[in-house]
Amino acid sequence: MRTFSTVEGLPVISLANGHEYGHVIDLLYDEGTAKGFVIDPKGWFVKHQFLPIKSIMSIGTAGVMIGNSHVLKPLSLNEKKAIPLKTGKRRLHGTALLSAEGEKLGLLEDVYFMEELGTIIGYEVTEGLVADLVEGRKVVKSQGKLTVAGGRAILTE
Template sequence: MRTFSTVEGLPVLSRASGEECGHMIDLIYLNGHVSGFMVDPKGLLTRHLFLPVENVLSFGDDGIMIKSSSELKPYVKDKQAFLLRHGKRRLQGTALLTKEGEKLGLLEDVYFHEELGRIVGYEVTEGLVADLIEGRRVVNSQANLTIAGGRAILTE
């Protein structure tokens, strides 16, 4: 289990050639799980790439290993998917509520199971001052999210 912030910015490496294929820049959330990651390829004027979570061989401290660069596909925006950090449909900064309507804070990061792509927890913030004094809270939950109207509601 790890947070996305621990892999954000890490290079994506091909085990077959040893080449660096790009850097991890975002997590893609679709239908209650991590469907994959957005990768920023090397070079100017290049489009983002999609790395399905099942194509990741391992998450290391210094890089993400894949079999080869052919595992990466052009990123195509899915109208049902949410990104964690970027775009209009991002999860970061979204109010996280319980199914009873209790606001837990603003979603900041996610904890996910690497092999399964399942989100197992949410890191929430109540603002900079609260983060400095109390730290961020972690909400352990494998519940799916219903996301609409700037809110994410934990459902079962």
């Protein structure tokens, strides 16, 4: 189990040749799973790339390891339809997380996911800086589908 914040900013490194291809800037979410990472490649005037979760060999504290550069793809229409965690207008970060009963659980800060399958298993939420300092952030288990619309995310069962 891992949070996106532990992966954000890590370099993407090939096991085949040791080359660094860029660094992780975002996670794309769709239908209850983490689909993959958005990579900011090295170099000028190079567009962001997509790294599917299933193509990752391992994730460590110093890098995200891939077999070779062929697993990095341009962002396709499917990936552009997915919901980003940190960047863009439709991002999940900072979105109000509501329960199916209509209770506000907090503002979404991070996600917990299984790195092998990309399954989202929980959401880290905050109720503000003071609450974070006094009580700490809460983790809400993902027991159903997350519906994102209208500037809010609703956990349904």
